[in-house]
Amino acid sequence: MSSGDVLSIRPKAPTPVSLASLTERFSLRAVGEAGNAEATGATLDSRDVRPGDLYLGIPGALRHGAEFAKQAAELGAVAILTDADGAELAATAFKNAEIAMPILVTSVHPRQIAGEVAATIYGTDERFDAKTFGITGTNGKTSVVYMLAELLSAAGFTPGLSSTAERRIGAEVITSNLTSPEAPELHGLLARMREAGVDAVALEVSAHAVERHRIDGVHFDVVAFNNFSQDHLDDFGDMETYFAAKLALFAPEHAARGVVVVDSPYGQRIARESQIPVTRLATEFGQQADWHLAITRQTLDGVSFVLQGPSGEHFRGRVPVFGRFMAENAALALIMLHEAGIPIAQVEAGLENGLIPVYIPGRLEEMSDHAGEHSPRFYVDYGHTPGAFEAMLEALGEVAPGKIIFMFGADGDRDTTKREEMGRIAGAHADTVIICDYHPRSEPPEQIRAQLLAGARSANHATVIEEGDPRRAVRLAISLAEPGDVILYAGPGHEDYQEVAGQMIPYSARDEVRGALREAGLLT
Ligand SMILES: CC(=O)N[C@H]1[C@@H](OP(=O)(O)OP(=O)(O)OC[C@H]2O[C@@H](n3ccc(=O)[nH]c3=O)[C@H](O)[C@@H]2O)O[C@H](CO)[C@@H](O)[C@@H]1O[C@H](C)C(=O)N[C@@H](C)C(=O)N[C@H](CCC(=O)O)C(=O)O
Numbered sequence: 001m002s003s004g005d006v007l008s009i010r011p012k013a014p015t016p017v018s019l020a021s022l023t024e025r026f027s028l029r030a031v032g033e034a035g036n037a038e039a040t041g042a043t044l045d046s047r048d049v050r051p052g053d054l055y056l057g058i059p060g061a062l063r064h065g066a067e068f069a070k071q072a073a074e075l076g077a078v079a080i081l082t083d084a085d086g087a088e089l090a091a092t093a094f095k096n097a098e099i100a101m102p103i104l105v106t107s108v109h110p111r112q113i114a115g116e117v118a119a120t121i122y123g124t125d126e127r128f129d130a131k132t133f134g135i136t137g138t139n140g141k142t143s144v145v146y147m148l149a150e151l152l153s154a155a156g157f158t159p160g161l162s163s164t165a166e167r168r169i170g171a172e173v174i175t176s177n178l179t180s181p182e183a184p185e186l187h188g189l190l191a192r193m194r195e196a197g198v199d200a201v202a203l204e205v206s207a208h209a210v211e212r213h214r215i216d217g218v219h220f221d222v223v224a225f226n227n228f229s230q231d232h233l234d235d236f237g238d239m240e241t242y243f244a245a246k247l248a249l250f251a252p253e254h255a256a257r258g259v260v261v262v263d264s265p266y267g268q269r270i271a272r273e274s275q276i277p278v279t280r281l282a283t284e285f286g287q288q289a290d291w292h293l294a295i296t297r298q299t300l301d302g303v304s305f306v307l308q309g310p311s312g313e314h315f316r317g318r319v320p321v322f323g324r325f326m327a328e329n330a331a332l333a334l335i336m337l338h339e340a341g342i343p344i345a346q347v348e349a350g351l352e353n354g355l356i357p358v359y360i361p362g363r364l365e366e367m368s369d370h371a372g373e374h375s376p377r378f379y380v381d382y383g384h385t386p387g388a389f390e391a392m393l394e395a396l397g398e399v400a401p402g403k404i405i406f407m408f409g410a411d412g413d414r415d416t417t418k419r420e421e422m423g424r425i426a427g428a429h430a431d432t433v434i435i436c437d438y439h440p441r442s443e444p445p446e447q448i449r450a451q452l453l454a455g456a457r458s459a460n461h462a463t464v465i466e467e468g469d470p471r472r473a474v475r476l477a478i479s480l481a482e483p484g485d486v487i488l489y490a491g492p493g494h495e496d497y498q499e500v501a502g503q504m505i506p507y508s509a510r511d512e513v514r515g516a517l518r519e520a521g522l523l524t
């Protein structure tokens with residue numbers, strides 16, 4: 001996520017849609033005279049309203065969006081669409097302020113129609129014919145989205161993408177707020193993509209997005225599932241509810257076809273319980289599947305692999321990032337293209353010797369300059385789950401020539417139950433663990449560190465050090481490292497802030513690490 005509030009992206013030349021047609025199509029009850037009014041945009045955030053917008057007043061956990069109807073009207077909204085409670089709130093606010101904006105009332109939860117309404121206004125419903133790809137899972141969604149974009153470019157498409165790290169329209173980069181934008185923002189983004197000539201779209205689909213109707217109004221050509229492990233239990237309560245939100249993507253109202261990594265029992269369940277046809281990828285020997293991935297060589301500089309398909313398809317590839325899971329992310333993306341009717345040969349034609357030259361911001365991103373044998377290497381990563389820690393540290397164990405120094409913290413106010421396990425995995429796999437602060441939010445940072453420290457020490461393996469200040473922790477890690485060692489700093493990835501007690505404090509781990517490497521004479 002980014003630190004700031006970001007105004008949503010809109011088409012530059014929208015085609016107006018009449019309120020009358022929306023009222024009829026979505027069975028709305030109109031309070032007040034809509035006349036010939038037309039909407040050119042939609043948003044569910046009053047602060048994001050632009051003149052001509054339909055403002056969607058949605059009941060949330062904290063507030064009812066209709067409480068902000070007056071602000072929406074003052075910023076130029078043409079109408080508010082809300083539920084019965086919201087209509088009362090808006091009517092009172094409008095009466096007091098003598099505002100005559102129409103209120104359109106729905107009998108269902110407004111989130112349930114927000115996607116279709118936005119798609120109708122932006123023309124991104126069945127009239128938008130780009131190929132669309134969606135990826136869900138616990139770890140690696142952003143990475144798969146970047147792989148998809150890279151492979152689509154190789155195959156001759158103009159891709160657009162939406163991820164936690166950023167949104168991209170061709171070469172234009174837009175800061176991300178949520179991983180999966182709210183439906184009106186998503187459709188505004190798609191409309192702008194269409195204007196820019198984008199003909200293939202890769203979207204990261206969080207469990208929150210499926211559950212909260214953020215992807216409604218999009219019908220994916222292909223969706224995929226990569227892996228599932230503990231995260232977000234503060235929102236979903238238990239693993240089964242979290243899993244159900246991911247499984248729900250594999251339904252005909254969302255997508256035509258699916259691709260599933262079946263290495264885990266969760267993947268096998270998705271393949272079994274999916275309501276749409278799926279093809280299966282296995283990366284482990286002996287697993288029943290349609291596609292098989294084998295790693296042929298891996299070093300710190302990347303992974304080479306061979307992918308074989310059910311009808312003799314064969315792809316020999318390489319990604320310039322370490323970790324067998326990065327090869328899995330690439331293979332998954334390639335199969336998704338294949339399932340969308342894009343032949344592997346078409347992708348291969350745009351690659352040099354199978355090299356997928358992907359750059360994924362803040363994901364195992366190397367900050368040192370490949371000095372390798374002569375000085376330590378330093379990577380910054382976005383991993384913040386036990387599953388990501390395990391995957392990264394196991395991968396490093398296979399390729400790191402020297403010691404592994406692992407530094408990380410944990411989110412405050414979020415899934416506290418994963419902290420001890422994150423600590424334990426770090427302590428079991430790394431040689432040295434440095435616990436520092438990440439986003440403490442409203443929690444006392446030392447309380448978060450204590451849970452991580454307890455986990456790390458319980459493994460009885462690594463040397464465990466506490467250094468709350470991440471800037472000092474970075475320098476400490478560098479001072480402990482010798483040539484051949486690898487330092488991995490997990491958590492902040494691409495982010496540019498730290499959230500402490502309600503304040504967004506500017507902090508870029510990538511800039512900090514580069515600066516500290518320069519101070520130590522390890523980077524020019
Ligand atoms: C749990 C969750 O997803 N909550 C999201 C949800 O909040 P909510 O429904 O409770 O809304 P609320 O805050 O009560 O506000 C009600 C309504 O009033 C509106 N409002 C509010 C204030 C104002 O001044 N004006 C205004 O219009 C809000 O836009 C909203 O429509 O709708 C809000 C409006 O879009 C989101 O900001 C909020 O995301 C919060 C910030 C969040 O942290 N979400 C995370 C958990 C999330 O969605 N993460 C996933 C997964 C990330 C991953 O994979 O790791 C993601 O896709 O990002």
Ligand SMILES: Nc1ncnc2c1ncn2[C@@H]1O[C@H](COP(=O)(O)OP(=O)(O)OP(=O)(O)O)[C@@H](O)[C@H]1O
Pocket residue numbers: 137138139140141142143144164179204206226227325326328329362363364381382383384387388389391392
């Ligand atoms: N296939 C994978 N399996 C396990 N771990 C992975 C995989 N791919 C990437 N990772 C690890 O997880 C971290 C997060 O990756 P990425 O940002 O791509 O995931 P994400 O699902 O988008 O995360 P989020 O939903 O929190 O945005 C990576 O930086 C890497 O450490």
